Amino acid sequence: MSEEKIATRYAAALLSMTQGQASLEDSVALGLDEIAKLYDNKSLRKVLASPVVSAELLHEVFTYAANELKADPVLGKFLDVLVRSRRTSLLPLIAKTFRRKLQHQRGVVDALVTTALPLDAKELSDIQGRLESMLGKKVKLETQVDSAILGGFVVRIENSLLDMSLKTKLENMTKIAAS
Numbered sequence: 001m002s003e004e005k006i007a008t009r010y011a012a013a014l015l016s017m018t019q020g021q022a023s024l025e026d027s028v029a030l031g032l033d034e035i036a037k038l039y040d041n042k043s044l045r046k047v048l049a050s051p052v053v054s055a056e057l058l059h060e061v062f063t064y065a066a067n068e069l070k071a072d073p074v075l076g077k078f079l080d081v082l083v084r085s086r087r088t089s090l091l092p093l094i095a096k097t098f099r100r101k102l103q104h105q106r107g108v109v110d111a112l113v114t115t116a117l118p119l120d121a122k123e124l125s126d127i128q129g130r131l132e133s134m135l136g137k138k139v140k141l142e143t144q145v146d147s148a149i150l151g152g153f154v155v156r157i158e159n160s161l162l163d164m165s166l167k168t169k170l171e172n173m174t175k176i177a178a179s
Helices: 003-018 022-040 042-049 055-068 074-085 089-106 120-135 168-179
Strands: 108-115 137-146 153-157 161-162
Touching: 003 022, 003 055, 003 074, 022 042, 022 055, 022 074, 022 089, 042 089, 055 074, 074 089, 089 108, 089 161, 120 137, 120 153
Parallel strands: 108 137
Antiparallel strands: 108 153, 153 161
């Protein structure tokens, strides 16, 4: 079974343990995200994901991390399950999948808007409002600046792409003229 499928199953199980309790869902999501940050350190990631490291040591590491975060006991029990099943290497993917499933359950979708220049607050608000009315969902908007698109914008929502960049328009015009 692929890592993504395994992570999806663990995330779904964790979500079912927290479902209906918004504050618990948020607390667990935040705790998972924080613990997943341990994997940003390459050396630490090798240790945490190593099959050679004893389950007792991993249990101590994750218990310490959960205690430092003052994590909910549900998250502590979940981490114990990951340690016992030797699935700690999947923790960052599980955290990402849990967050995505939680947002989907709440009717929230992630959108990435790429522009050639930074947007001001009003422009961001306008884009977010239009996307929300088009999709009928709450939009969590992220932005990035890429001067290579020359102008306009590119919006990525899940597997969909709306490319209204000047670069793409010029490329399309060039293709048509060459035909």
